[in-house]
Amino acid sequence: MTLAVSTAALQGHGAEVATVVIALAVMLGAAKLGGDLAVRVGQPAVLGELVAGVALGNAFLIGIPWFRSFTTNPSIDVLAQLGVLILLFEVGLESTVRDMMRVGISSLLVAVLGVITPFALGWIVGALILPGHSPYAHAFLGATLTATSVGITARVLGDLGKSKSPEARIILGAAVIDDILGLIILAIVTGAVQGADRGESLDYGSIGAIVGKAVVFLFGALALGLVVSPRLFHFTSKLRGRGVLLVTALVFCFLLSYLASIIGLALIVGAYAAGLILEDVHWKDFTERGEHQLEELIHPISTVLVPVFFVLMGMRVELAAFAKMEVLGLAALLTLVAVIGKQACSLGAIGHGLDRLSIGIGMIPRGEVGLIFAGIGTTLMVGGERIVDEGVFSAIVIMVIVTTMATPPALKWSLGRRRERGNAGGRNG
Numbered sequence: 001m002t003l004a005v006s007t008a009a010l011q012g013h014g015a016e017v018a019t020v021v022i023a024l025a026v027m028l029g030a031a032k033l034g035g036d037l038a039v040r041v042g043q044p045a046v047l048g049e050l051v052a053g054v055a056l057g058n059a060f061l062i063g064i065p066w067f068r069s070f071t072t073n074p075s076i077d078v079l080a081q082l083g084v085l086i087l088l089f090e091v092g093l094e095s096t097v098r099d100m101m102r103v104g105i106s107s108l109l110v111a112v113l114g115v116i117t118p119f120a121l122g123w124i125v126g127a128l129i130l131p132g133h134s135p136y137a138h139a140f141l142g143a144t145l146t147a148t149s150v151g152i153t154a155r156v157l158g159d160l161g162k163s164k165s166p167e168a169r170i171i172l173g174a175a176v177i178d179d180i181l182g183l184i185i186l187a188i189v190t191g192a193v194q195g196a197d198r199g200e201s202l203d204y205g206s207i208g209a210i211v212g213k214a215v216v217f218l219f220g221a222l223a224l225g226l227v228v229s230p231r232l233f234h235f236t237s238k239l240r241g242r243g244v245l246l247v248t249a250l251v252f253c254f255l256l257s258y259l260a261s262i263i264g265l266a267l268i269v270g271a272y273a274a275g276l277i278l279e280d281v282h283w284k285d286f287t288e289r290g291e292h293q294l295e296e297l298i299h300p301i302s303t304v305l306v307p308v309f310f311v312l313m314g315m316r317v318e319l320a321a322f323a324k325m326e327v328l329g330l331a332a333l334l335t336l337v338a339v340i341g342k343q344a345c346s347l348g349a350i351g352h353g354l355d356r357l358s359i360g361i362g363m364i365p366r367g368e369v370g371l372i373f374a375g376i377g378t379t380l381m382v383g384g385e386r387i388v389d390e391g392v393f394s395a396i397v398i399m400v401i402v403t404t405m406a407t408p409p410a411l412k413w414s415l416g417r418r419r420e421r422g423n424a425g426g427r428n429g
Contacts, residue, residue: 023073026056027311027312028307030052031049034053046367046404049307049314050397053310053315057071057314058317067315071315080305083302083306087372089275091275092273092276092277092278093295095276107173108348110345110363111181114178114363117345122338125333129326129329129330133392140189144374146186147182148182168362171363174345179272180218184218188210188211191265192207217260217263221259221277225278233245233283237285243297257271316378317394317397330395342363343357343364345360345363364407374388
């Protein structure tokens with residue numbers, strides 16, 4: 001009897017695993033096809049992955065409803081959330097604490113204005129267009145506009161040979177602070193929503209407590225990590241076997257993510273902090289014996305898990321929502337304030353001869369970070385109402401696509417405009 005029950009349980013488990021593996025086969029295959037098409041037309045692969053997800057999730061409109069079930073599969077959702085952690089860990093690895101401390105006053109002001117202005121504008125748009133939603137939904141809408149996907153801008157600057165220009169240094173420096181400030185705002189809004197759902201009133205004291213937790217965690221983790229991580233990696237470098245460096249880094253990332261969740265912050269805050277802490281010098285014992293850099297080791301994992309998140313986000317977009325004027329109107333206003341909010345940040349660029357228009361354009365794309373914020377919003381509820389419902393999520397996705405697609409040509413035009421003006425001045429002289 002016991003054996004029969006165990007066999008039945010294994011068969012049921014096997015069927016669940018089979019569902020997950022075929023879902024992964026479909027989603028990853030679609031992600032790579034979509035990514036290839038996007039790159040061919042000069043767009044980042046992430047947009048192709050997102051659009052591929054939209055196509056899969058809405059295939060029921062042409063009589064193929066099967067893919068829709070992937071969006072409610074808890075195992076797929078867990079893999080997607082792991083992809084988000086790996087992505088934020090990678091984003092953190094691209095910067096260091098020293099980079100954060102080195103940013104000049106211009107980068108700092110650009111980052112601060114580039115977070116506060118879109119947040120306020122997004123909140124105002126939410127209050128005007130969605131009066132029936134809670135103020136928490138309006139605040140979360142503002143939070144999704146604070147993000148900047150600077151990787152897209154960095155690629156364009158590199159293609160144009162402008163990656164060492166003063167404008168590029170300001171943009172890239174601001175992006176580091178922008179990420180941190182955006183995560184703090186996300187922590188504040190998420191904490192306030194979770195407190196409201198538990199019936200707790202929102203006052204200045206509770207907001208201060210959330211801000212305090214976020215700031216203490218981020219800077220406490222940075223300070224402690226700078227002391228602990230070199231010793232941790234030096235110790236593990238003495239361990240034998242393959243993959244020790246990669247596993248050590250992932251353990252560090254997952255531990256900080258867990259600690260962030262314990263104190264009520266989003267998991268991605270811990271993952272980003274872990275990446276920000278780690279530097280090449282921490283694993284020099286590994287590289288001196290011929291091992292690859294950590295970024296190279298983590299890349300195959302992100303190549304598999306990160307597309308799962310973007311495809312899943314695309315699959316949760318309902319094309320039927322695009323036929324609703326209120327969704328299209330919200331998307332248009334969000335896109336407008338997304339552009340205006342980041343243009344306002346260029347006012348913080350201090351210095352003679354700076355191309356402030358290009359700085360503002362370079363901060364526009366929301367990309368993957370905006371989607372991550374929106375995805376978190378779909379999991380939060382107050383009084384049984386989702387903070388980010390299907391219509392709002394679809395509007396945010398439109399805003400992300402438009403700002404991400406528009407930035408490369410706009411930045412090329414802006415930088416080219418200045419170069420042409422300089423050439424004309426030279427000829428006149």
